[in-house]
Amino acid sequence: MTELLRVENLQVGFGDRxxxxxxxxxxxxxxxxxxxxxxxxxxxxxxxTLVGLxxxxxxxxxxxxxxxxxxxxxxxxxxxxxxxxxxxxxxxQDALVSLDQLRPIGREIDEALRLHDYGTRDERRRRVLHLLxxxxxxxxxxxxxxxxxxxxxxxxxxxxxxxxxxxDPKLVxxxxxxxxxxxxxxxxILHLLERIRDEGSALILISHxxxxxxxxxxxxxxxxxxxxxxxxxxxxxxxDPQHEYTQALLDAIPSTHSKGTRLSPGTPHVTTVPxxxxxxxxxxxxAAEGLVKRFRxxxxxxxxVVDDVSFTLSAGETLGVxxxxxxxxTTTARLALALTEADxxxxxxxxxxxSELPEKRRRGRRREISVIYQDPLSSFDxxxxxxRILADALPSDARDPRKRVAELLDLVGLExxxxxxxxxxxxxxxxxxVAIARALAPEPSVIVCDEPVSALDVSIQAQVLDLLTxxxxxxxxxxxxxxxxxxxxxxxxxxxLVLNEGKVVETGTADExxxxxxxxxxxALLAALPTLEPRxxxxxxxxxxxxxxxxxxxxxxx
Amino acid sequence: xxxxxxxxxGALVVLWAAATFTFFVQAALPGDRATLLLNQDSGQxxxxxxxxxxxxxxxxxxxxxxxxxxxDYLGGLATGDLGISYQKKAxxxxxxxxxxxxxxxLTLAALVAAWVIALLLTLFTTRRSRVVKTLxxxxxxxxxxxxxxxxxVILLVVFAIQLSIFPVEGGTSLYxxxxxxxxxxxxxxxxLGQVTRDExxxxxxxxxxxxxxxxxxxxxxxRWRHALRHxxxxxxxxxxxxxxxxxxxxxxxxxxxxxxxxxQILVTAANARDVPVVAGIVMVVAFVYVIANLLVDLAYRxxxxxxxx
Numbered sequence: 038m039t040e041l042l043r044v045e046n047l048q049v050g051f052g053d054r055x056x057x058x059x060x061x062x063x064x065x066x067x068x069x070x071x072x073x074x075x076x077x078x079x080x081x082x083x084x085x086t087l088v089g090l091x092x093x094x095x096x097x098x099x100x101x102x103x104x105x106x107x108x109x110x111x112x113x114x115x116x117x118x119x120x121x122x123x124x125x126x127x128x129x130q131d132a133l134v135s136l137d138q139l140r141p142i143g144r145e146i147d148e149a150l151r152l153h154d155y156g157t158r159d160e161r162r163r164r165v166l167h168l169l170x171x172x173x174x175x176x177x178x179x180x181x182x183x184x185x186x187x188x189x190x191x192x193x194x195x196x197x198x199x200x201x202x203x204x205d206p207k208l209v210x211x212x213x214x215x216x217x218x219x220x221x222x223x224x225x226i227l228h229l230l231e232r233i234r235d236e237g238s239a240l241i242l243i244s245h246x247x248x249x250x251x252x253x254x255x256x257x258x259x260x261x262x263x264x265x266x267x268x269x270x271x272x273x274x275x276x277d278p279q280h281e282y283t284q285a286l287l288d289a290i291p292s293t294h295s296k297g298t299r300l301s302p303g304t305p306h307v308t309t310v311p312x313x314x315x316x317x318x319x320x321x322x323x324a325a326e327g328l329v330k331r332f333r334x335x336x337x338x339x340x341x342v343v344d345d346v347s348f349t350l351s352a353g354e355t356l357g358v359x360x361x362x363x364x365x366x367t368t369t370a371r372l373a374l375a376l377t378e379a380d381x382x383x384x385x386x387x388x389x390x391x392s393e394l395p396e397k398r399r400r401g402r403r404r405e406i407s408v409i410y411q412d413p414l415s416s417f418d419x420x421x422x423x424x425r426i427l428a429d430a431l432p433s434d435a436r437d438p439r440k441r442v443a444e445l446l447d448l449v450g451l452e453x454x455x456x457x458x459x460x461x462x463x464x465x466x467x468x469x470x471v472a473i474a475r476a477l478a479p480e481p482s483v484i485v486c487d488e489p490v491s492a493l494d495v496s497i498q499a500q501v502l503d504l505l506t507x508x509x510x511x512x513x514x515x516x517x518x519x520x521x522x523x524x525x526x527x528x529x530x531x532x533x534l535v536l537n538e539g540k541v542v543e544t545g546t547a548d549e550x551x552x553x554x555x556x557x558x559x560x561a562l563l564a565a566l567p568t569l570e571p572r573x574x575x576x577x578x579x580x581x582x583x584x585x586x587x588x589x590x591x592x593x594x595x
Numbered sequence: 596x597x598x599x600x601x602x603x604x605g606a607l608v609v610l611w612a613a614a615t616f617t618f619f620v621q622a623a624l625p626g627d628r629a630t631l632l633l634n635q636d637s638g639q640x641x642x643x644x645x646x647x648x649x650x651x652x653x654x655x656x657x658x659x660x661x662x663x664x665x666x667d668y669l670g671g672l673a674t675g676d677l678g679i680s681y682q683k684k685a686x687x688x689x690x691x692x693x694x695x696x697x698x699x700x701l702t703l704a705a706l707v708a709a710w711v712i713a714l715l716l717t718l719f720t721t722r723r724s725r726v727v728k729t730l731x732x733x734x735x736x737x738x739x740x741x742x743x744x745x746x747x748v749i750l751l752v753v754f755a756i757q758l759s760i761f762p763v764e765g766g767t768s769l770y771x772x773x774x775x776x777x778x779x780x781x782x783x784x785x786x787l788g789q790v791t792r793d794e795x796x797x798x799x800x801x802x803x804x805x806x807x808x809x810x811x812x813x814x815x816x817x818r819w820r821h822a823l824r825h826x827x828x829x830x831x832x833x834x835x836x837x838x839x840x841x842x843x844x845x846x847x848x849x850x851x852x853x854x855x856x857x858x859q860i861l862v863t864a865a866n867a868r869d870v871p872v873v874a875g876i877v878m879v880v881a882f883v884y885v886i887a888n889l890l891v892d893l894a895y896r897x898x899x900x901x902x903x904x
């Protein structure tokens with residue numbers, strides 16, 4: 038095979054800030070190179086350099102930047118436009134925002150053809166339908182006229198991929214192509230990308246997810262702070278990482294194997310506050326009995342979002358709630374918090390009625406249960422300082438709030454200097470620590486964690502998960518832990534509740550559910566999960582079902 | 596379908612509220628209406644005797660109970676009767692009807708011109724070189740702040756009197772429409788342009804714009820085919836308000852350029868305290884607002900097809 042792409046000593050800077058520092062790699066047709074790294078590592082910028090879309094203020098230099106025998110350095114706008122879409126296809130993450138929301142998907146795909154003068158209108162139309170069919174979108178004749186939001190997440194991503202491969206480009210670059218997707222949908226999208234590669238295109242996969250990479254890549258380049266720290270055969274790099282950063286990334290992934298261990302060994306345990314004895318474990322701190330919640334759908338019919346869900350949560354225990362989007366996880370959390378009125382069933386908090394009380398009487402007991410959200414930024418007033426955010430969450434009868442705020446900051450591993458900062462001046466991990474401190478402020482017995490680490494890089498995620506584990510040991514907290522990430526759920530949970538379409542599919546201890554799943558749905562979910570075992574050494578992926586499963590249908594936001 | 600019915604019901608409520616308001620303002624104005632009428636006719640201001648007032652009261656129904664008058668007024672409105680002008684003794688509908696078309700044309704021309712100017716500014720000056728960007732947004736800020744009256748006089752003096760490109764008194768010809776329409780359009784264009792520019796800047800940072808560029812789309816096409824459609828949504832919302840404001844603000848352009856139109860009647864009627872005519876115009880303006888907002892709704896649905904679900 039001859040080299041399709043060769044990059045040597047690539048440098049990209051924005052003003053004084055150098056974001057890519059001397060990156061080199063090459064790629065042959067029919068092969069997949071994965072560029073892995075955390076946010077800010079320069080992986081996306083590197084990818085965009087290859088299509089000349091780093092933006093007007095960037096300075097790009099390279100010793101070699103050669104694609105298909107052509108020097109990409111110094112191409113003019115007109116020449117770049119010829120390359121884009123025709124020779125190199127580019128797929129961004131999250132098709133909901135990467136497709137024009139106001140245009141039917143058919144026009145977006147047609148656009149790629151039209152821009153490169155592909156055939157007549159009729160020929161283009163046939164090609165668009167063919168592409169939709171090829172990427173596995175059912176009923177192309179109907180879908181071609183639909184808007185992105187009328188499609189499911191998986192179908193949208195397929196449509197986006199279709200627009201990128203419309204002209205059979207020699208190279209396809211996919212920037213986090215599955216990041217926002219459910220695990221079963223992710224498996225199908227990865228399968229589609231694999232097929233594109235097998236048909237002879239070269240594939241560059243940008244990802245933070247090492248498990249995805251393990252499944253797809255022939256070669257891996259690990260990026261950190263704008264440099265490639267390790268590069269080589271995917272199997273070798275993942276099985277026997279040479280660089281300590283690669284090793285740390287691999288260690289940080291919560292999974293079946295990591296249970297009971299610390300994910301970020303370098304960070305200290307939190308041991309500053311004396312341990313509070315856990316409550317006697319006889320009565321559950323939180324109990325749900327036959328919860329039902331219905332929402333009115335856009336068609337005017339009621340949808341049962343939570344359907345007869347029961348669970349108990351004991352003191353000091355973590356109950357993991359796992360399911361795909363639309364499974365009712367978040368609604369269950371809101372019902373537990375009594376933020377949403379249940380249509381049936383009830384919730385008991387610390388053995389006493391909770392969901393049935395009028396809000397006025399609940400208010401006095403709100404301090405017993407608190408919540409941590411996925412995106413702390415939107416749950417903070419951006420103009421408030423950390424100190425004010427935390428002081429505001431303290432019970433009104435708190436003595437010496439200043440001292441208590443200092444205590445909370447210490448508990449979550451933040452420094453006194455963070456006190457005066459505002460949310461926007463904090464990193465993602467620090468923000469989530471503030472969110473945790475805020476949840477701890479009223480000394481709750483239960484904390485509902487709704488996707489608390491889903492927006493974080495794997496190393497930061499590891500630290501936050503470790504912190505949550507420490508806090509639980511120390512304060513005897515109970516967690517209702519919601520996540521779509523099976524690895525995170527297994528790592529954190531004592532017991533697990535699997536939800537699908539609002540119903541409890543399976544429940545048991547974490548090991549029971551993960552190692553000996555009883556229900557077909559749970560088994561399918563686990564099978565779809567990419568694992569770190571490199572390609573070839575694991576059983577072949579189950580072929581994605583030709584008909585879309587329930588998770589691939591249009592999601593209706595509750 | 597349900598939402599359409601609700602919208603129409605809402606529009607009717609607005610019209611009813613406007614009618615009720617104007618009616619009670621008329622009734623509550625200081626001074627006896629019959630005396631006012633007689634004084635206006637004779638040009639003298641004096642106290643009238645009951646014998647003098649009786650036929651007037653009879654003719655205009657001022658002697659009936661207020662509730663009865665209100666019911667009659669609403670009934671008249673429903674059948675398109677806005678009452679009789681005190682001054683001209685002609686039906687208000689007739690007086691307004693004769694003059695409404697020039698104002699409608701002026702308003703629509705101004706709105707279209709404002710949109711064209713605002714869109715061109717956005718398309719060609721947003722995210723360009725520093726100089727172009729500053730010129731574009733500077734023009735918008737400046738023009739949004741221009742008073743109509745001053746702008747109209749300047750346009751008149753420069754283009755009609757000094758350069759003689761346009762007629763000083765355009766009458767109702769298309770050519771004569773240009774300067775008055777620009778008088779109204781330029782400040783509105785600045786305003787719409789500012790709103791659209793902000794949105795346009797945000798849209799240009801969206802991932803779907805990168806997607807389009809990655810397909811090989813050129814900069815102008817990205818702006819024209821993708822970004823603009825997203826960026827005009829806030830300005831469309833404002834256009835409902837703008838259309839109504841243009842209609843009631845047309846009076847200044849009509850006076851400066853001596854055009855026929857509702858504005859002229861409004862000024863004359865207001866000066867003469869010809870209350871039914873003023874009230875009639877208020878009703879027409881309310882009606883224009885209602886129609887404008889329904890049109891905005893429609894336009895919004897066309898530009899943003901997501902709403903239909």
